[in-house]
Amino acid sequence: MSTTGVASAETPTDSPAPYRWRWAALFVILAAEVMDLLDAVVTNIAGPSMRADLGGGASTLQWLAAAYTLSMAVGLVTGGRLGDIHGRRNMFLVGAAGFTVGSLLCAVSVSPAMLIGARVVQGLFGAVMLPQGLGMIKEMFPPKESQKAFGMFGPVMGLSAVSGPILAGWLVDADYFGTGWRMIFLINLPLGAAALLGAVRYLPKTRSESKPRLDIPGMLLVSLAALLLIFPLVQGREYDWPAWTFVMMAASVAVFAVFALYEARRSRAGLDPLVVISLFRKRGFSGGMILGLVFFSAMQGFMLVFNLYTQIGLGYSPLKAGLVMVPWSGGMIVGFGLAQAVTRFGRTVLQGGALVMALGVFAVWLTLDLAGSGVGPWQLLPSLLVTGIGMGLLMAPFFDIVLASVEQHETGSASGTMTAVQQLGGAFGVAILGTVFFGLLGGGIATAVDHHSDGLRRQLTAAHVAPAAQDRVVADLRTCASDRAVAKDPAATPASCVTLEKDTRSVITSPQDGARIPAALRSTATSAFKGGFGSVMKTVLWIVDGMLVLTFLLAFLLPRRARDEESAGH
Known part of the structure; x- marks a missing residue:
């Protein structure tokens, strides 16, 4: 999920008037998020049907998801910068069109190799589409509305994470028109067309006053560094963490260091960098990146392990496992609503959300401890509801606070970096908590x-x-x-x-x-x-709670309120 944007040609950046179609534009941006989040999880459910139809080994199932995650993570920083260069609306249209074509290629694939290649196409164009949203929200909405707009991402993420497996299971089982698993990609065609039409009609046209040039060496360096880090995180457990996975991660640190030195040198020379180094001198942004890495690791890792527990440990069907998570999504919507009522407390809302979410996770542990292996969906409902409320409270002010100090010329770089950190955090969480879970x-x-x-x-x-x-x-x-x-x-x-x-x-x-x-x-x-499964799940829940407590502490790196940064930035 991500964001990036520039003011409309109709709405100069020095004018206080908000963009007229901002709420309609927000729903277009959220539709793109939904397409991405659904496609990130549907292959986990439909994978066995795909393998039965197309063939391939056990590794095919892993690569159907990994190809998408890797290609998106590699392209996100560059995708965000392309919005600075060519306009966010233009890049959103290119990304949405390419993502839709990639979905069509997935649907007509006749071999595992073709399907995996089409997933790469989806990921690369998703990396162009997604980073354009956060910045556009920042530019379209006045400060008093920005937290409400940014906060919409939390409920959308939760609903998509829950509805993705349900939708995939339903479409595969329904076998509409004899399409089977292919319908999970065909459904993206009308969604993509609607996103394209909505973008043409409602997204603001953008023009950069000083059109930067794409930093090709920087793009190659950051893409290589991301690949060296994300690949072993995504695939390491499948290969039992051989030595080369740690060598790759160490090499990624070295390449990231070279990239940082190169970008600093390029900035000093007066050339356009891929990543604006000044971003990391802003406390709100740099602190937000660290906090986001820990939080998204905890969130994605928890969701992976909890789904493994319900489907394998408790024997739930994919549909039932998805329905168990509905209280989580409902809680996020409630938490988002509560956050709007206490916006003035800024960072305190985020920290309160982290503590409420930690309380909810502890309540899940307590439920498993009391109910044992006979635990049912209704017993889990209260604790998952509290967990979701905490997550909604946490995410509602997060993007607003982190992006408040970002200048217009930094928006693309900031949005691509934030989205990349989200992907990286998810990969970390899946790798770390997944490895701990299966290790125990x-x-x-x-x-x-x-x-x-x-x-x-x-x-x-x-x-x-x-x-x-x-x-x-x-x-x-x-x-x-x-x-x-x-x-x-x-x-x-x-x-x-x-x-x-x-x-x-x-x-x-x-x-x-x-x-x-x-x-x-x-x-x-x-x-x-x-x-x-229950005993191991309880151990992992303690780790998740520890990560949420760390999230609470890291929030002290953020400014107290988004508008403090807003005024400081301008």
Whole structure:
């Protein structure tokens, strides 16, 4: 999600009159955000159907999402700067048109390679489209309305994150006109056309007084640095974090350092930099980048792990798992409304939101601790509602405060950088919390099998299984359940589970036992799965709460109010 903009030709920058069609323009910008957020998650649900139709290995599923994330992250900073050079409205139109064409290419793909390539097209044009929004909001809205406009992003993000999996599952299952999974991309065609028509009609025409030139060496350096960092974050867990992933991340730091030196030197020479270095001398902006990195890491990481918990640990369908998150989105809308009533408190609203969100996450932990593996959607509703309210309170003033001090000539650079930090934060959160989750999961499920082993042994004894054979079967089940939970390809049967089947057959001595023993193993494995996932989920929730407390503390880097920065900047 992002933003960038310049004043309308009809509304000079020195005029206090706000842009006439600003609210209609805001909905056009939000429509682009919805397209991006939906397409970022739909392949997680529709991936198995795509693989069944087009073929490909287990890695195909990862690359359907990674290709989009990587290409967008690599292009965001450049996309924001292109708005400074060629006008934000023009770049929004180019990005929306390219994104729509990329969606069509996805829908007509006939091979995994073609589909992954089309996802790259979507990501690159999304990187051109998205950074144009925040700045346009900054320029179109007067200070008294800007927080309300910026705050709309929070509820839109929440609703899109929840509705994406629901929409994808519904469209794939409905199989309209025999299109199957292709409809999740075809639906972007009318959305893209509406965004294009709305942009032509309502977005302000922009002209830069001094048209900067694109910094090609800087573009190549920042793109390389982003690729070196994002690729191992996105793919590292799938490859069990080999040494080359850490080498790439270390190399990205070096390339970012070279990029910063090059940009500073270019600025001193009077040339147009890709990233305006003066941005990072503004406390509101630089503090906001650090805070955003931590917060978006916590948010995206939590959503990933919670969805894994509900779908795999609790066995919810994608539709049910999506519906469980509806209170989160509803809470965000409530939090956004509350934030509008207390706008005058500025940074305090953001900090209060961080604490309320942390309280909600703790309430999720408490719910899991009290309800155990039998937890249901209605029991999770209050805690997720509180979490969403906190997130709405936090996000409502965030963009307004961070962008308030940004000058018009810095807007493109600021918007691209902010959006890139959001993508980077999401990648960090998924990598860190996902790695912690799966790193603990095998041991958590093995421990849960141990907790249920006494009951299993009693059932095996009743089925006339000797003590030595019981030890072997329980050990096999422990290993099989652990391996199956962390398997990268859920369709593959781990070798330990093959061993379990073989040893189970060897202890069956009668047809009656042939039914009782597998049933006992399945029951124990199901209980252990839920218990193991629940215990690991509770550990991750403590980490998320720690990140939210850090978000609260980092907020002290921000100015107290957006308008303080506004006046300082002008």
